[in-house]
Amino acid sequence: MNRYGIPASIKLAQAILESGNGSSTLAREANNHFGIKCGGTWTGRSVTRADDSPNDCFRVYENPEQSFKDHSQFLLRKRYEKLFSLNKNDYKGWAYGLKDAGYATNPRYPELLIDLIERYELYKYDSAESKFEKIVREEKIETTIERKEDSGQVVQAEQIKEPVRMIIHEVKTGNTLYSISKQYNVPVEKIKELNNLTSENLSLGQLLVISK
Numbered sequence: 399m400n401r402y403g404i405p406a407s408i409k410l411a412q413a414i415l416e417s418g419n420g421s422s423t424l425a426r427e428a429n430n431h432f433g434i435k436c437g438g439t440w441t442g443r444s445v446t447r448a449d450d451s452p453n454d455c456f457r458v459y460e461n462p463e464q465s466f467k468d469h470s471q472f473l474l475r476k477r478y479e480k481l482f483s484l485n486k487n488d489y490k491g492w493a494y495g496l497k498d499a500g501y502a503t504n505p506r507y508p509e510l511l512i513d514l515i516e517r518y519e520l521y522k523y524d525s526a527e528s529k530f531e532k533i534v535r536e537e538k539i540e541t542t543i544e545r546k547e548d549s550g551q552v553v554q555a556e557q558i559k560e561p562v563r564m565i566i567h568e569v570k571t572g573n574t575l576y577s578i579s580k581q582y583n584v585p586v587e588k589i590k591e592l593n594n595l596t597s598e599n600l601s602l603g604q605l606l607v608i609s610k
Contacts (some may be wrong), residue, residue: 402470403482403527405489407520408496411511414564415607419594421446429459432469437558449560454517470558472558474543482539485532487524502562508568510605565608569600582608588594 416432417425419591424430428445436455443458459465473481477499484491493508493515501507515521527535553597567578579586589595592607600606 402474402539403485403486403532404470405492405521406475406523406525407489407515408511409469410520411493411514412469413466414514414594415510415564421591424456425462428456429462429465430456431465432472432480433460433559434468434472435558435560452563453513463466467472474539474546476543476547479540479543483536486535487521487528489521489524500561504564504566504569505560506563506566506605507562507564510564510607513605514515515573532598541565567606567608568604569604571602573600578606578608584608 401552413420413431416422420426420431422431424433424445424447433449435449436457436459440455440457442457445458446453447456449456454510457468459468478496478501481492481499484495490508490512493511496502496511497505497507499555500605504510565582567573567582569578573591577587578584579589586598589606589608590598592609
């Protein structure tokens with residue numbers, strides 16, 4: 399993360415969201431915390447799961463670290479290039495920039511990332527950089543992206559990872575987990591699992607992931 403200038407807080411928040419706090423089948427059985435599909439260039443191990451189609455192919459990693467590194471490589475493409483000009487600890491800029499670049503379809507995706515980062519103080523894992531370090535990093539990123547594009551290594555983004563299409567609910571006055579579960583026809587226990595809730599207490603304005 400530090401190598402590419404992606405805020406550590408952003409990566410951690412994305413992993414929490416996309417893996418159900420590490421409890422998803424892909425995370426547990428394939429060390430795949432971001433739902434990265436096989437794509438056209440993957441030669442490693444894989445597993446088949448029903449997603450957009452009944453037999454979607456997903457990458458299997460030896461450990462979570464490989465998953466995080468591969469996700470960083472996924473972001474090294476023209477679509478996300480301008481994000482790398484942000485400061486390395488600008489998690490808010492990254493949160494909104496990811497949404498604007500098409501990483502997620504839900505308009506509340508940035509707020510959900512920011513909510514997680516600030517609730518769990520994930521920003522403490524971010525680090526600043528000097529102006530010189532930022533210039534050097536940006537030049538390396540630009541060169542890396544151009545080299546990948548020129549060599550034909552860049553597989554169309556949607557072949558590797560579909561945009562995140564989470565349903566997110568903002569808790570309003572009178573809401574309970576039971577009423578929310580009825581509204582979306584999703585079991586209470588599933589909502590608790592997706593949001594790492596240990597009780598049924600909710601806060602006004604709290605953002606809840608209802609489904610992925």
